[in-house]
Amino acid sequence: MQVHALDPSSSIPPFEQLRAQVAARAASGDLPAGTRLPTVRALAADLGLAANTVAKAYRALETDGVVATEGRRGTFVAPQHDSPAADEAATSYVVAARRAGLTLPEAVRLVERSW
Numbered sequence: 001m002q003v004h005a006l007d008p009s010s011s012i013p014p015f016e017q018l019r020a021q022v023a024a025r026a027a028s029g030d031l032p033a034g035t036r037l038p039t040v041r042a043l044a045a046d047l048g049l050a051a052n053t054v055a056k057a058y059r060a061l062e063t064d065g066v067v068a069t070e071g072r073r074g075t076f077v078a079p080q081h082d083s084p085a086a087d088e089a090a091t092s093y094v095v096a097a098r099r100a101g102l103t104l105p106e107a108v109r110l111v112e113r114s115w
Contacts, residue, residue: 001035018057023066026077033079
């Protein structure tokens, strides 16, 4: 698996650029389930980042369910569990939130509070 170069001039922190890239590629199928990610140290060396920066991105991806770490075996892209019912519920909520005039952060805050 190859990771695309990060933008050092971006205002977005490197760990977030990496997290977003891997998450987007996993969601699109560009990184299919089961794809092994490079080790933290190897990827840090390839990208010219500190190992802690890559580790932070991997932890965020694991928390989000995008990847799964299997101890010494490594970190792999996790299967995506698409649910038509959840998709439909999310769409309905977005429509209702927009009608109510909520901003995206306000709508997300309500979901997080209910979670």
